[in-house]
Amino acid sequence: MGATLGVLGAGSILPRVGYGCAGYALRAEAGGPVTLLDCGPGSIRNLATLGIGVGEVRRVVFSHYHLDHCLDLFALAFARHNPALGAVGELELVGPRGLRARVEGAPGVLGHWAAMPAAKVVEVEPGEAFEREGLRWRSTANGHTPEALSWRVEPAAGGWSLVYTGDTGPDVRVVELARGADTLLCECSFPEEQAVANHLTPTSAAEMARAAGVRRLILTHFYPSLDPAEAGRKAARIFDGPIDVACDGRVFEL
Numbered sequence: 001m002g003a004t005l006g007v008l009g010a011g012s013i014l015p016r017v018g019y020g021c022a023g024y025a026l027r028a029e030a031g032g033p034v035t036l037l038d039c040g041p042g043s044i045r046n047l048a049t050l051g052i053g054v055g056e057v058r059r060v061v062f063s064h065y066h067l068d069h070c071l072d073l074f075a076l077a078f079a080r081h082n083p084a085l086g087a088v089g090e091l092e093l094v095g096p097r098g099l100r101a102r103v104e105g106a107p108g109v110l111g112h113w114a115a116m117p118a119a120k121v122v123e124v125e126p127g128e129a130f131e132r133e134g135l136r137w138r139s140t141a142n143g144h145t146p147e148a149l150s151w152r153v154e155p156a157a158g159g160w161s162l163v164y165t166g167d168t169g170p171d172v173r174v175v176e177l178a179r180g181a182d183t184l185l186c187e188c189s190f191p192e193e194q195a196v197a198n199h200l201t202p203t204s205a206a207e208m209a210r211a212a213g214v215r216r217l218i219l220t221h222f223y224p225s226l227d228p229a230e231a232g233r234k235a236a237r238i239f240d241g242p243i244d245v246a247c248d249g250r251v252f253e254l
Helices: 043-050 073-080 099-110 172-177 202-212 228-235
Strands: 004-009 023-027 034-039 057-061 091-096 119-124 129-132 135-141 149-155 162-164 183-187 216-220 243-245 251-253
Touching: 004 043, 023 043, 034 043, 034 073, 043 073, 057 073, 073 091, 073 099, 091 099, 099 119, 135 172, 149 172, 172 202, 183 202, 202 216, 202 228, 216 228, 228 243
Parallel strands: 034 057, 057 091, 091 119, 162 183, 183 216, 216 243
Antiparallel strands: 004 023, 004 251, 023 034, 129 135, 135 149, 149 162
16 A cells, blocks of 8 residues: 555544544554644544654654644654653644744643653745655745735655635635645535635535546535535535545545
């Protein structure tokens, strides 16, 4: 098996069986290090469902700082202090502006176990790109919050590409970021009758996927008012490529 994307949480902050807060585990090659895309509450506990150890997490890439996307960063810090792990390597934390202040301020609120002395903090601006371990990352603003980003990642040598919207409303910048991507991991929060400006519905998610010309659409980030299976059926009326519906514990090959 090559690159995989494991779902740690495909839901929202509202409790729902099988749909925890946002978190995804990207492994670019079998046995390789893991990058987390967001880590909402429950993400670190759910690593075990995917067979991932805390020590395998090399990097966390954040879309924004709503608590359902970032709070388990401090659970990860606490876990990395556990002596049962032995020596842990450097952890890289990448996200939009505001990340450093949150990391440095956490011990003052949560105690010294929330400190991350072996962490490298990297704040990026929209459009900024970087490369790590043969993977190219680039971002765009999406307007969900003043700092929120959507992300695209792909091997420098080619082979697959993944775009993670994070939370967003319909946005041409995200469409351009996703242009021609293999996989669009796309938030799909509410049914059409509950549409809000800074989130997507099945219809608007599918419209973005179609406009970007992606190969495959994975819907995620479902609130309890939206039935995931129904979301997939409605999206299929607009996007004619393969559509998958995420749930906690599912693993997708890239």
